[in-house]
Amino acid sequence: MMYILLFDFAFILQKMGLIGVIFLITLTIAAYSTYGERKIAAFLQDRIGPDRAGPFGLLQPVADGVKMFMKEDFIPANANKGLFILAPGIFMFVACMTSAVIPWGTTLTLFGANIDLQVTDINIGILYIMGFVSLGVYGIMIGGWASNNKYSLYGAIRASSQMISYELAMGLSLIAIVMMTGTLSLRTMAEQQSGFQWNVLYQPLGFLIFFICALAECNRAPFDMAECETELIGGYHTEYGSMKLGFFLFAEYINMFVSCAVISTVFFGGYNFPGLDPSWLGGLMGPIVLFSKIFFFIFVFMWIRWTLPRFRYDQLMHLGWKGLIPLAIVNMLLTGAITLWLGK
Amino acid sequence: MTLAIFITLAVLSVITALLVVLSKNPVHSVLYLIVTFFIIAAQYIMLNAQFLAVVHLIVYAGAIMVLFLFVLMLLNLNEDTEPQKSSAWKISAAITSGMLFLTLIGALKGSTIALLGAPNPQVGLVRNLGAVLFKDFVVPFEIAGILFLAAMVGAVMVGKRDLAM
Structure with missing residues (x-):
C-alpha cells in the first residue's frame, strides 16, 4: 500500500513537472510570437520593427507585458462584471488545455528516470482536441456579450459563427486521417509516421482543409472577422483593457502555437524526421524536431496574415459551408473507398 | 476513493443543475448548464466511458449550448424586458409540477432498480x-x-x- 502511494506520488510529481514545463514553454512561445509577428510584419512591409528594448528589440514582449499590467484595469459601468472578468480566463484556460494530449517526444532520460514526453496518452486524443476547440468560442462569446457594447456583441457573434462553421470541416478532414491510421490516439499516430511516412503525403487535401480551418479557428487573418478593425473597432475585446485584453491576445497566440503543434503531429510526422532518431540526445531530439516544425508553421501563419487581405464575411461563410465542407466529405469518401480497395 | 469522487461530482452536478433553474439571468443559466454537462462528462469518465464523455462535451457543450447562448445573446433578455408572469401563473405552475413530482415519487417508491450485474468495464x-x-x-x-x-x-x-x- 505504501509502495503504491509512493509510486503514485512520483508519477504525479513527474506529470506536474511536465505540465509546468509545457506551460512555461507555451507562455514563452506565445510571448515571443508577438515579437516574431511584429518582426515578420516589418520584414514583409520593408520596415525594421521593434528594436528599442534590448538587443534587436528582444525584450519587447517583456516591455509589452509590463505595459499591460500597468494600465488601468477598467470595467464598463453597464458590463456584466462577473462574466466580463471571467471571459478572458476561460479563453486562456481552454487555449492551454489543448496541449495536454500532444506527444512532444518519445521518452526523455533524465537523472536515470524515463519520462514520457506527453501529459496524457488518452485513446481519444483527437476527439479531446476537437472538444476543446469547440469550447474555444465561449471565452469570445461571453466576453463580447458581457461588455454590453454592440460592436463587441457583433464581433463575438461573428467569431463564434465562424468557429462553429469551420469546426465542421476541421472534424471532417480529421475523420479521413482517423480512417487511414485506425487510431484516435495522437501518440500512436506519431509513432506510425516514423521516418518519412508522414500523413500529409497520403492526405494532402485533408491537410489543406485542416490548415485553412486552423487559420479560421485561431481567428487569424485572412479570417480575423472577430476583430475586423475597419468595421467593428476591436471586435469582442473592444471594451477590454490592461491585462484582460492581454489575456485575450495572448490566448490567441497560444491557440496558434497549439494548432501548429497539432498540424505537425497529425500531418507532419510529429517528432519524426527522416535520418533523425527521436531518441537521440537522451530523447531531446524528438522535441527539437517537433518544435522546429511548430516554429515553421507559426511562421507560415504569420506570413499568410501579412500577405493576404481579409475575407468579406459572406465570402468566409461561402468558403466554409460551400467549399470546405463538401470538399472534406469528398476527401472522406475517397479515403474510405481507397482504404477498402487496398484492404487495409 | 472512487465513491468519494462520485459523491462530490453528484452533489456538484445537482447544485449546478439547481442553479440553472434558479438564476435570474438566462445567460447565467446557460453557463451553469455547461458546467453541469462538464460534471456529467466527468461521471462518464468515472465509468471508463471516455468516448461518451468527449462526445457529450463536443455535442452538448460545444455545439448545442453555443446555439442556446447565441439565441439568448441576440434576444438580450433581462429582468426588465422579460414579461412578468402574474402570480396566478406561478401558483398554477407550482401546483402542476408539484403534482407531477408526487406522481413520480409514488410510481418509483416501491420499485427497485435492477442491477445489470457487472458489465464489461472496457465497453466504453x-x-x-x-x-x-x-x-x-x-x-x-x-x-x-x-x-x-x-x-x-x-x-x-x-x-x-x-x-x-
Whole structure:
C-alpha cells in the first residue's frame, strides 16, 4: 500500500513537472510570437520593427507585458462584471488545455528516470482536441456579450459563427486521417509516421482543409472577422483593457502555437524526421524536431496574415459551408473507398 | 476513493443543475448548464466511458449550448424586458409540477432498480463501442443516421421557408 502511494506520488510529481514545463514553454512561445509577428510584419512591409528594448528589440514582449499590467484595469459601468472578468480566463484556460494530449517526444532520460514526453496518452486524443476547440468560442462569446457594447456583441457573434462553421470541416478532414491510421490516439499516430511516412503525403487535401480551418479557428487573418478593425473597432475585446485584453491576445497566440503543434503531429510526422532518431540526445531530439516544425508553421501563419487581405464575411461563410465542407466529405469518401480497395 | 469522487461530482452536478433553474439571468443559466454537462462528462469518465464523455462535451457543450447562448445573446433578455408572469401563473405552475413530482415519487417508491450485474468495464472504450455499434446494432444505428439526416434536411427547409416556392 505504501509502495503504491509512493509510486503514485512520483508519477504525479513527474506529470506536474511536465505540465509546468509545457506551460512555461507555451507562455514563452506565445510571448515571443508577438515579437516574431511584429518582426515578420516589418520584414514583409520593408520596415525594421521593434528594436528599442534590448538587443534587436528582444525584450519587447517583456516591455509589452509590463505595459499591460500597468494600465488601468477598467470595467464598463453597464458590463456584466462577473462574466466580463471571467471571459478572458476561460479563453486562456481552454487555449492551454489543448496541449495536454500532444506527444512532444518519445521518452526523455533524465537523472536515470524515463519520462514520457506527453501529459496524457488518452485513446481519444483527437476527439479531446476537437472538444476543446469547440469550447474555444465561449471565452469570445461571453466576453463580447458581457461588455454590453454592440460592436463587441457583433464581433463575438461573428467569431463564434465562424468557429462553429469551420469546426465542421476541421472534424471532417480529421475523420479521413482517423480512417487511414485506425487510431484516435495522437501518440500512436506519431509513432506510425516514423521516418518519412508522414500523413500529409497520403492526405494532402485533408491537410489543406485542416490548415485553412486552423487559420479560421485561431481567428487569424485572412479570417480575423472577430476583430475586423475597419468595421467593428476591436471586435469582442473592444471594451477590454490592461491585462484582460492581454489575456485575450495572448490566448490567441497560444491557440496558434497549439494548432501548429497539432498540424505537425497529425500531418507532419510529429517528432519524426527522416535520418533523425527521436531518441537521440537522451530523447531531446524528438522535441527539437517537433518544435522546429511548430516554429515553421507559426511562421507560415504569420506570413499568410501579412500577405493576404481579409475575407468579406459572406465570402468566409461561402468558403466554409460551400467549399470546405463538401470538399472534406469528398476527401472522406475517397479515403474510405481507397482504404477498402487496398484492404487495409 | 472512487465513491468519494462520485459523491462530490453528484452533489456538484445537482447544485449546478439547481442553479440553472434558479438564476435570474438566462445567460447565467446557460453557463451553469455547461458546467453541469462538464460534471456529467466527468461521471462518464468515472465509468471508463471516455468516448461518451468527449462526445457529450463536443455535442452538448460545444455545439448545442453555443446555439442556446447565441439565441439568448441576440434576444438580450433581462429582468426588465422579460414579461412578468402574474402570480396566478406561478401558483398554477407550482401546483402542476408539484403534482407531477408526487406522481413520480409514488410510481418509483416501491420499485427497485435492477442491477445489470457487472458489465464489461472496457465497453466504453472507443474500439469496443465501435464494434458493438457497427456489428451488433448496425441496423438501428443506420436508421438513426437516416432519421438525423431527415431532421437536418427538414430543419434547413423550415429555416429557408420564405425562399421555397
